Amino acid sequence: MYYTVVPFEVLYDGIEKMSNKDLLECRVGNRILTLRKSSDSEMEIVSVFSTNPWDYMDPHFAxxxxIKIKWFIP
Structure with a gap:
């Protein structure tokens, strides 16, 4: 729930273009990160879900x- 004076159209501008197939969820410790591929070797954090309030203050998970990634294909 958002309590804001920002119009709904501004908050959700472009959300229709983003599909779930573009996003990846992964668990890092007790956090769940939603990631989007930004290049072949990088992922960008889209959102963080955690029960620890300090996780939201950590700039590494903002x-x-x-995040630099290395793909491993067995």
């Missing part, structure tokens, strides 16, 4: 932060 939305928009880029």
């Amino acid at each position: 939305p928009g932060h880029k």
Whole structure:
């Protein structure tokens, strides 16, 4: 629930273009991160879900932060 003066259209601008197939959820410790591929070697954090309030203050898990990845295919 959002309590804001920002119009709904501004908050959700472009959400129709994003599909679930573009997103990946992964667990890091007790956090659940939603990631979007930004390049072949990077993922961008879209959102964080955690029961620990300090996780939301950690800049390493902030939305928009880029994570370098290495793909492993057995």
